[in-house]
Amino acid sequence: MNTLKYQSTNTPKSIFLIDDDIIFTFLTTKMMSKNPLVGEINVFGNGLDVYNFIKANTANTELLPDIILLDLNMPIMDGWQFLEHYAMLLPKINKKIEIYILSSSIFIKDVAKAKDVIIVSDYLIKPLKMNQLKVILDN
Numbered sequence: 001m002n003t004l005k006y007q008s009t010n011t012p013k014s015i016f017l018i019d020d021d022i023i024f025t026f027l028t029t030k031m032m033s034k035n036p037l038v039g040e041i042n043v044f045g046n047g048l049d050v051y052n053f054i055k056a057n058t059a060n061t062e063l064l065p066d067i068i069l070l071d072l073n074m075p076i077m078d079g080w081q082f083l084e085h086y087a088m089l090l091p092k093i094n095k096k097i098e099i100y101i102l103s104s105s106i107f108i109k110d111v112a113k114a115k116d117v118i119i120v121s122d123y124l125i126k127p128l129k130m131n132q133l134k135v136i137l138d139n
Helices: 022-033 047-056 079-092 108-115 130-138
Strands: 013-018 038-044 067-070 098-103 120-125
Touching: 013 022, 013 047, 022 038, 022 130, 038 047, 047 079, 067 079, 079 098, 108 120
Parallel strands: 013 038, 013 067, 067 098, 098 120
Antiparallel strands: none
């Protein structure tokens, strides 16, 4: 798992927020929209919906996000299942997408498991803080 590093950029980033908690997604999108480095924000309520979107648009990189903020506990397809399926799509995706797990889980086994997944950039505990968002966007 990579440590968050600070590097300035002026390019707005598109973000996919994958979480089934409506209140959390509302508050998080409000907070993110205040940052000028945040471009488009798309919210998905489960991993299957975003997996299907990415699979249908692998050739159209403009529609794909720069950053994915992924919850672990969701209905239909949880975060772990999404990561497994997404990894199979990677050879078809011509865009670097940073994936951050954003979870309320503080279980050591979840953090350790995330460290073993090479496509995960970092594991963050909810709620997302403005300084964490800034570091993510500046990477």
